[in-house]
Amino acid sequence: MLAFKPVILWTDALIYVLIAVAAVFAWHVRRREHLLAPWKRVAHSPSGMASLVVLVFFVAAGLLDSVHFRPALEAKNAGEPVYSVDVLSLLDVVTTDLRQRTEKTYSAPFAAHLFAKETVEHPDGTQVREFPRLRFGAAHLKDPERELAADVLANGGRGVLAGIALWLAVVVGFTAGLAAGSRRSVSATWSAIWRGGTEVPWRAVYVALAVMLVLAGATVALAAKYHVFGTDKVGQDVLYLALKSIRTGLVIGTLTTLVMLPFALLLGIMAGYFRGWVDDVIQYVYTTLSSIPGVLLIAAFILMMQVYVETRPDLFDTTAARADIRLLFLCIILGVTSWTGLCRLLRGEALKLREMEYIQAAHAFGVSHWRVITRHILPNVMHIVLIAVVMDFSGLVLSEAVLSYVGVGVDPSMISFGTMINAARLEMAREPMVWWSLAAAFVFMLALVLCANLFADAVRDAFDPRVRTLRLEPAAAGGEAKA
Amino acid sequence: MLNYIIRRVLYAIPILIGVNLLTFVLFFVVNTPDDMARMQLGIKRVTPEAIAKWKAERGYDRPLLYSAQASGAAKVTDTIFFQKSVALFAFRFGRADDGRDIAHEITTRMGPSLAIAVPVFILGLFVYLNLALLMAFFRATYVDFWGVVTCVVLMSISSLFYIIGGQFLVSKLWHLVPISGYGGGIDTFKFLALPVVVGVVSAAGANARWYRTIFLEEIGKDYVRTARAKGLSEARVLFRHVLQNAMIPILTGVVVVIPLLFLGGLITESFFGIPGLGSYTIDAINSQDFAVVRSMVFLGSVLYIVGLILTDISYTLVDPRVRLE
Numbered sequence: 001m002l003a004f005k006p007v008i009l010w011t012d013a014l015i016y017v018l019i020a021v022a023a024v025f026a027w028h029v030r031r032r033e034h035l036l037a038p039w040k041r042v043a044h045s046p047s048g049m050a051s052l053v054v055l056v057f058f059v060a061a062g063l064l065d066s067v068h069f070r071p072a073l074e075a076k077n078a079g080e081p082v083y084s085v086d087v088l089s090l091l092d093v094v095t096t097d098l099r100q101r102t103e104k105t106y107s108a109p110f111a112a113h114l115f116a117k118e119t120v121e122h123p124d125g126t127q128v129r130e131f132p133r134l135r136f137g138a139a140h141l142k143d144p145e146r147e148l149a150a151d152v153l154a155n156g157g158r159g160v161l162a163g164i165a166l167w168l169a170v171v172v173g174f175t176a177g178l179a180a181g182s183r184r185s186v187s188a189t190w191s192a193i194w195r196g197g198t199e200v201p202w203r204a205v206y207v208a209l210a211v212m213l214v215l216a217g218a219t220v221a222l223a224a225k226y227h228v229f230g231t232d233k234v235g236q237d238v239l240y241l242a243l244k245s246i247r248t249g250l251v252i253g254t255l256t257t258l259v260m261l262p263f264a265l266l267l268g269i270m271a272g273y274f275r276g277w278v279d280d281v282i283q284y285v286y287t288t289l290s291s292i293p294g295v296l297l298i299a300a301f302i303l304m305m306q307v308y309v310e311t312r313p314d315l316f317d318t319t320a321a322r323a324d325i326r327l328l329f330l331c332i333i334l335g336v337t338s339w340t341g342l343c344r345l346l347r348g349e350a351l352k353l354r355e356m357e358y359i360q361a362a363h364a365f366g367v368s369h370w371r372v373i374t375r376h377i378l379p380n381v382m383h384i385v386l387i388a389v390v391m392d393f394s395g396l397v398l399s400e401a402v403l404s405y406v407g408v409g410v411d412p413s414m415i416s417f418g419t420m421i422n423a424a425r426l427e428m429a430r431e432p433m434v435w436w437s438l439a440a441a442f443v444f445m446l447a448l449v450l451c452a453n454l455f456a457d458a459v460r461d462a463f464d465p466r467v468r469t470l471r472l473e474p475a476a477a478g479g480e481a482k483a
Numbered sequence: 484m485l486n487y488i489i490r491r492v493l494y495a496i497p498i499l500i501g502v503n504l505l506t507f508v509l510f511f512v513v514n515t516p517d518d519m520a521r522m523q524l525g526i527k528r529v530t531p532e533a534i535a536k537w538k539a540e541r542g543y544d545r546p547l548l549y550s551a552q553a554s555g556a557a558k559v560t561d562t563i564f565f566q567k568s569v570a571l572f573a574f575r576f577g578r579a580d581d582g583r584d585i586a587h588e589i590t591t592r593m594g595p596s597l598a599i600a601v602p603v604f605i606l607g608l609f610v611y612l613n614l615a616l617l618m619a620f621f622r623a624t625y626v627d628f629w630g631v632v633t634c635v636v637l638m639s640i641s642s643l644f645y646i647i648g649g650q651f652l653v654s655k656l657w658h659l660v661p662i663s664g665y666g667g668g669i670d671t672f673k674f675l676a677l678p679v680v681v682g683v684v685s686a687a688g689a690n691a692r693w694y695r696t697i698f699l700e701e702i703g704k705d706y707v708r709t710a711r712a713k714g715l716s717e718a719r720v721l722f723r724h725v726l727q728n729a730m731i732p733i734l735t736g737v738v739v740v741i742p743l744l745f746l747g748g749l750i751t752e753s754f755f756g757i758p759g760l761g762s763y764t765i766d767a768i769n770s771q772d773f774a775v776v777r778s779m780v781f782l783g784s785v786l787y788i789v790g791l792i793l794t795d796i797s798y799t800l801v802d803p804r805v806r807l808e
Contacts, residue, residue, distance in 0.1 A: 205641055288501035291791075293783040299768045300509055300780055306771075307514040307522045394639065396550055401641045406749060407769045420645050428647065432654075450639040457635070466700075 004069040005083045009324040011251050011331075015066045018258050033357060038383070041462035046204035048458025051451035053208040057216070058246055058448050065091035065247035068320075079450045087320040091247075095240055098223060103135035103235035106427075109299045109436050110152055111137060112144030156218045163217025167210050178202070230436035232423065233256050241415050248416035249448060252400045253393040254329060260335030260342070265385065268343040269377055272350025273369070282347070290340040295406065301333040302326075302408040314419040323411035330403070330410060334396060342388045349381050383463040394449045401445070417441045488792065495788045501786045506777050507568040516543035516563070519773060541774070542566060542577070556690070567777070576778040580770065585778050588763060595665055596747030596759030599675055604683035604744055607690070607738065610683055612726075615694030620721055622699065629693070637688025645685035646754045653677050663756035677774070678755045682748065697732045700727045730801040738794040742786035746779070 029035040042048050067090045070083040092099055106115035109129075113131035120132050133139070141147045153339050179189040195203045197280070222228050229238035271282040289297070309315070311320060353359060354377070395416075402410035404418025412419060424437035521529050538544040545563050560566070567577065576585035602773035618630040654662040658679050701707065702725055710720045733782040745760065752761035760779070798805040 044747075283495065284501065288498050288505065289789045291498055291784040292502055292505075292780055293746065293787065296758050296764070296776070296780045296783050297765075300506065300776055303768065303771060303773065303776060304509050304706075307518050311514070311518045311521050318794065401643055402750060405643060406765055421641070421647075425643075425647065428650070428655075433651070438644075438647060445641055446636075446639055449641075450636060453635050453639050474726050 004071050007068040007070055007087050007320075009068055009087075009320065010328045011255060012066050012068060014255050014258060014328070015251065016061075018254055021258075038290065038462040040456050043200050045458035045461065046201035047454045049201055050204040050208035051454040051458075053205055053448060054212060054451040055430075055455060059250065059452075061091060061243055062247040062250040064094060065089045065244060066251075068341050073100055085318060087318065089247075091243060095243060098237045098240040098243075101237065102173055103134050103137065103227070103231045104132075105231070105233055105235055106434055107134055107137055107227060107231045107235075109230040110148065111229060111230065112139075112141060112148060112220075112468055115434070119132045137231070138225065140225060149207070152222065152226065155221050159218035159221025161217075162221065163213040163215070164210070165277055166217065167206075167213045170209065170213075171206055174202075180358045183255050201471055202359040204378050227458065229440040230434075232420075232437055233427070238340070238420075238437050240438045241437075242417075242444045244415040245417045245420060245441070248327065248410060248414060248449070249397045249400060249445070251327060252334065252410075253396045255328070255331040256334045256338065256396050257389045259332050260339035261385065261389070263335075264339040265378070265381075268346025269350045269373055269381065271343075272347040272352075273373060273377060275351070279347070282343070286340040286343050294337045295403070295408075297337050297402060298330075298333050299406065299408045301336075302330065305329045305333075319413050323414040327414060330400075334399070338396075339391060342385070346381055349384055350377055353380055371431060382466075387456075387463055388450075390459045394452040394456065397445070397449055397452065401441075417445050487650055488796070491792045491795065495792070498788060499784065500780060503568050503571060506780050507564060510568070511547060511563055514641060516541075523771065529593055529600060541580075567774075571778065571781045577774055579767070579775050580772045585775055589778070589782070590762060592758060592760045592763050594759075595757050596745060596752065596761060598671065599678050599682070599751065599755075599757060600744035600747050600757065602675065602679045603748075604637075604740070606679065607683045607686060611687060611690040611694055612733075614687070614691040615698055616721060616726065618691070618695045619698035619702065619725070620717070622702070631692060634688040634692040637684075638692070639688075640685075642685045642750060645681050646751065648676055649681040649684075649756070653680075653697075658743065663754065665755075665757045674755070674757070678751050685786055693736075694729075694733065697729050698725055700732075701729045704728075706715055715732075727801070729807075734797050734801060735794060738797045739790040741793060742789040743783070746783055763802070 030038065068087050069089075070085070070087055073082045073084050104114060106116075107113070108115060111134065113133060116131075117129050118127055118132050121127050133144075138144050138148060138151075141151060175190050175193065176186055178193075179186040182189065184192075192198050193206070196203050219228055222335050223237075223239055227237050227239070229242065232238055232241065267282045267286070271279045305326065309325065321428060359376055362376055367375075400409055400416060401418040401421055404416060405422055409418045410416045420437055420441045424434065424441070427434040427437075496605075507702075513731055516538050517534055520534040520543075524537060535544065543563060545561055545566060547563050549562060570577070574586060576589070579585050579588065581808050614630070616629045621627045621630075650662050653659050654677065665671070665674050698721075707720060707724060707727070710724050711717075715723075746764075747757075747759040747761035749765055750759040751757070752759045753765045756762070763775065764779050766772075767779070
C-alpha cells in the first residue's frame with residue numbers, strides 16, 4: 001500500500017503543461033543562434049539576472065506547492081488503505097513544523113505571549129487575567145523577558161552564518177566551474193567577476209544570492225523556535241501563509257496568460273492576415289469584450305460561476321477541488337478580459353507582416369495560408385507575445401489581491417495574498433494594531449512583483465526592436481553628441 | 484465632423500447589443516433564474532413555492548425569449564429578455580433586491596463618486612506629466628535613473644497597501660483627517676483629502692514611467708533635432724515641442740477614462756466609506772444582487788464607448804493633421 005495517494009488538481013495539471021511548454025521552447029531556442037541572441041541580452045542585464053535569482057526562490061516554493069497528494073491515515077484493517085481528506089503538497093511536508101504549530105489566536109512576531117488576555121488558572125487555584133505563554137513560539141525559554149533578545153540574535157546569527165557558508169560553497173563551486181569552462185585560473189575569474197568584467201553579470205547574481213541565502217538562513221533558523229511573522233486570528237503561522245500564497249500568485253500570473261494565449265494568437269493573427277469579414281468579426285468580438293470595465297466583467301463571471309458551483313455540490317467534492325476550480329475559473333476570466341490588448345497588437349503586426357516581400361513570395365510559390373501563418377508570421381510575432389506575457393505577470397499578481405478584496409477573487413478557503421490582506425484589514429481598528437499579516441503580505445508581494453517587473457523590463461529591452469534604437473544621451477550633451 | 488460623430492454613435496449600437504447579449508447569456512442562460520433563487524434562498528432547505536415567490540417578486544417568472552401564452556406584441560415583450568435586457572437601452576434598470584430603484588440610486592450616488600474621481604484625475608494627470616517631464620529633462624543622469632527605480636518600486640506595491648498605509652499614517656497616527664466617511668459642506672474636503680492623495684500616489688509609478696517613455700520616444704524624432712539646431716533651449720524644446728506632440732499618445736490613454744470617472748473607484752470608495760457608485764457595486768457583488776451588477780456592466784460599457792468617441796474628437800483638437808471624415 002502506498003503511503004500517499006497523488007492528487008492532480010486542475011491548476012497542477014496546467015502548471016505541468018506550462019513547464020513542458022517552457023522546456024520545449026527552451027530546447028528549441030537553444031539550438032538556434034538567432035533566437036538565442038535576445039536571451040543572451042537578457043542574461044547581460046544585471047538587474048534582470050539579480051531578480052531572476054530571487055524569482056527562482058519564489059518559483060521553487062510555488063512548484064513544491066503544486067505537487068499534491070492525500071496522505072494515508074492509520075489504517076484500521078490492514079488490507080484497505082484510507083486516505084485523508086486533506087490535500088497536502090510537498091511544501092506542506094517541508095513546512096510541517098510551521099503548519100502544525102498553531103497557537104490559539106494572534107501573536108506578534110517573535111512574541112512569547114499571546115496577543116489577547118486570557119483567564120489562566122495557576123497551580124495554587126487562583127485565576128488571573130494575563131497574556132498566556134505561547135504553546136510553541138519561544139516555548140524553550142524560561143524567562144522570555146530577559147532571554148528573548150539574546151536568543152533571537154543567537155539563533156538568527158547562526159542562521160546567517162549557515163546562509164553565508166552555503167553561499168560560499170555555491171560561489172566557490174560555481175566560480176571554479178566558470179574558470180574551468182573558460183580555461184582561466186580561478187583567481188583571475190574571481191577578480192573578473194568582482195570587477196564586474198564578465199559578460200554575464202555574475203557579481204549581481206552572487207550578491208542577490210547572498211542576500212536571499214542570508215535571509216532564508218536566518219528565517220529557517222528562527223522559524224524553528226519562533227513565529228517569525230507572528231500568527232493570525234486562528235493561530236496559524238503567518239510565514240506559512242505567506243509561503244502558501246506564493247503558489248496562488250504564480251498560478252494567476254502564469255496560467256492566465258497560458259489560457260488566453262491560444263485565443264489571442266489565433267484570432268489576432270487571423271484578423272490581421274485575412275482581413276475582410278474575418279477581421280470585422282474578430283474586431284467586433286474584442287471591442288465588445290473590452291468595452292465592459294474589467295472588474296465588472298470579472299465580477300459578473302465569478303458570481304455566475306459561484307451560482308453554478310453552489311447549486312451543483314455533487315460535481316466538486318473536496319474543498320480543495322472547489323477552491324481549485326474557482327482559481328482556474330478566475331484565471332480563465334482574467335484571461336478573457338486581458339486577451340484583447342494582445343489580440344489588438346498581434347492584429348496590427350500581422351497587418352504589417354502580410355505586406356512583406358517574403359510573405360508575398362510565399363504566396364507566389366503557392367504556400368498554403370496555414371503554412372504561411374505558422375512558418376512565416378508566427379515566428380515574427382513571438383517577441384510581442386513574450387513581452388506581453390512577462391509584462392502582464394506582475395499586474396495579474398497585483399490584481400489578485402484587489403479582486404479578493406472585492407469578493408470576486410480566489411475562494412476564501414484558499415490561502416493567497418488577497419485573503420491575507422483581507423483578513424488583516426478587519427483588524428486595523430484593534431489597539432495596538434495587528435500589523436504582522438499585512439507586513440508579511442507586503443514584503444512577499446513586493447519582492448515577487450518587483451523582481452517580476454525588473455525581469456520583465458530586461459526581457460522587453462532585449463526583445464523589443466524599438467527599445468534598442470532608442471539610445472539615451474544626457475540633455476546637456478545632446479546637441480554636440482548628435483552633431 | 485458631425486457626420487463622423489453620428490457614424491461613430493451608430494457603430495456603438497452593435498457593440499452595446501453584444502454587451503447586452505453577453506450579460507443576458509451570463510445572467511439568465513448559464514444559470515437559470517431558478518438557480519439564482521436557490522442560491523439566494525439557501526441551497527438546502529428551499530421549497531418550489533419560495534423559488535416561485537422569489538422569481539415573481541423580481542419579475543423573473545416570465546419565459547426567457549418567447550412567451551407563448553401572451554398575445555400580439557406581448558409575445559416578445561413579456562419575456563425576461565425584453566423586460567430585463569432590452570430595457571437597459573432605455574436606462575430602465577429596474578429595482579435592486581432591497582426594493583430601491585436602481586436608476587435613482589445611480590443618479591444620487593454619482594455625485595460622491597465624481598467628487599473623488601475628478602480631483603484624482605486632474606491632480607494625478609498634472610503630477611504625473613510633471614514628474615515624467617522632469618525625468619525626461621534629466622534623462623540618462625542619476626535623477627532619471629533613480630526616478631525610474633522609484634517608479635518601478637511604487638508600481639510594485641499593491642494599491643491596497645497605499646490605502647491601508649495612508650489610513651494608518653494620516654488618520655490613525657497623525658489624526659489629521661477622519662479615517663473614512665462622507666459629509667456635506669466644508670466637511671467634504673476633510674473627508675476627500677486622504678482618498679484623493681492616496682489615489683494620486685498609488686498610480687504615480689506606472690503613469691509617470693509610461694509618460695516618460697512617451698516623451699523619450701518623441702525626443703528621438705527629427706523635429707526635436709531641428710528645434711535644437713535652431714538653437715532653442717532644451718527646456719523650450721521639451722515643454723513647447725515635445726509636450727505638444729506627445730499629446731496624441733497621452734490623450735489615447737487619458738480621454739477614454741473620463742466618462743468612467745462616473746463609476747468611481749471600487750476599492751477606494753469602499754475603504755473610505757464614500758457612498759458612490761463604486762461602493763454600490765461592491766455591496767451588490769457581496770450581497771449577490773444580480774440586477775445591480777447587470778446594470779453596472781451595461782452602464783460601464785456605455786461610458787467606455789462614449790470615452791472612445793471623445794478620444795477621437797480630442798485628436799482633432801490637439802493635432803490639426805487629424806481630420807475626422
